[in-house]
Amino acid sequence: MPLKILLNGSKGRMGVAIANCAEDNDAMIAAACDAGDDASAVISGCEAVIDFSFHEVTPKIAVLAAEHKLPLVIGTTGHTSEERSAILSAVEGKIPVVWAGNYSVGVNTLNFLTRKAAQILGEKYEPELMEMHHHHKKDAPSGTAERLIEILKESYDYSDEHVTHGRQGLTGARPQKEIGVHAIRGGDIVGEHTVYFIGDGERIELTHKASDRKIFAQGAVRAAHWAVGKSPGVYNMEDVLGLVD
Numbered sequence: 610m611p612l613k614i615l616l617n618g619s620k621g622r623m624g625v626a627i628a629n630c631a632e633d634n635d636a637m638i639a640a641a642c643d644a645g646d647d648a649s650a651v652i653s654g655c656e657a658v659i660d661f662s663f664h665e666v667t668p669k670i671a672v673l674a675a676e677h678k679l680p681l682v683i684g685t686t687g688h689t690s691e692e693r694s695a696i697l698s699a700v701e702g703k704i705p706v707v708w709a710g711n712y713s714v715g716v717n718t719l720n721f722l723t724r725k726a727a728q729i730l731g732e733k734y735e736p737e738l739m740e741m742h743h744h745h746k747k748d749a750p751s752g753t754a755e756r757l758i759e760i761l762k763e764s765y766d767y768s769d770e771h772v773t774h775g776r777q778g779l780t781g782a783r784p785q786k787e788i789g790v791h792a793i794r795g796g797d798i799v800g801e802h803t804v805y806f807i808g809d810g811e812r813i814e815l816t817h818k819a820s821d822r823k824i825f826a827q828g829a830v831r832a833a834h835w836a837v838g839k840s841p842g843v844y845n846m847e848d849v850l851g852l853v854d
């Protein structure tokens with residue numbers, strides 16, 4: 610039997626991509642919600658919840674999924690730290706949640722390779738990050754970039770103070786302990802991320818280019834299947850793919 614999904618944000622770019630790939634991925638959209646709809650009125654009978662909507666909405670969906678003891682897949686990005694805390698307190702100890710800024714196999718491989726490259730290269734290869742997205746995107750840096758920043762911070766033992774978003778004016782020389790982050794917006798770019806490790810005499814560039822939203826949609830449905838029956842906890846797509854070091 611196909612997995613019965615409640616899809617929040619069903620009319621958006623990602624909502625449509627998920628609906629298009631559901632059948633081929635042993636799932637069906639049993640309930641669809643958008644702005645103005647009451648998700649609590651249609652959740653009964655669903656087996657998992659997938660949220661690709663807007664950052665303000667996810668905390669309410671998390672409360673609803675927890676009340677109904679349903680696994681939750683969060684694809685929405687751009688949450689404030691207050692929203693992140695609200696989501697965590699709604700779900701912790703209650704349901705399995707997969708929460709990832711990017712559900713593609715390729716980007717999660719990029720995460721893995723970034724961690725490896727940072728370990729091998731060390732601080733002398735200065736990390737910079739660039740992300741590019743379509744002009745509709747409402748948040749920056751992207752959720753994918755946020756995860757890459759997290760991986761770089763862990764790898765170098767850096768904190769938020771070491772992260773610089775864009776540069777302007779008399780910046781002075783680049784401190785060695787720094788992660789530079791740059792966001793480009795325009796046209797219909799689905800999503801591109803490059804991690805640079807810039808050394809003296811050479812540099813490495815790890816790039817992922819998304820050309821079709823189906824890669825995120827397929828990953829999100831895969832995550833929903835994976836989450837069914839898992840213990841309560843917050844997981845990411847690297848857990849789903851088994852990308853452990």
Ligand SMILES: NC(=O)C1=CN([C@@H]2O[C@H](COP(=O)(O)OP(=O)(O)OC[C@H]3O[C@@H](n4cnc5c(N)ncnc54)[C@H](OP(=O)(O)O)[C@@H]3O)[C@@H](O)[C@H]2O)C=CC1
Binds near residue numbers: 663710711
């Ligand atoms: N993790 C991943 O792999 C990926 C994550 N994303 C993220 O997913 C999110 C959605 O992206 P995208 O589909 O491009 O955005 P869209 O703006 O195309 O779609 C968002 C949808 O959510 C709806 N929405 C807004 N408010 C509510 C509400 N209160 N309840 C239910 N639905 C609501 C919108 O409706 P309306 O238009 O009426 O406001 C719209 O249909 C973004 O945060 C994006 O960054 C995107 C791609 C991949």
Ligand SMILES: O=C(O)C1=N[C@H](C(=O)O)C[C@H](O)C1
Binds near residue numbers: 710
């Ligand atoms: O908004 C988008 O489109 C995307 N958002 C995700 C992000 O913020 O990283 C993933 C993907 O890059 C597309």
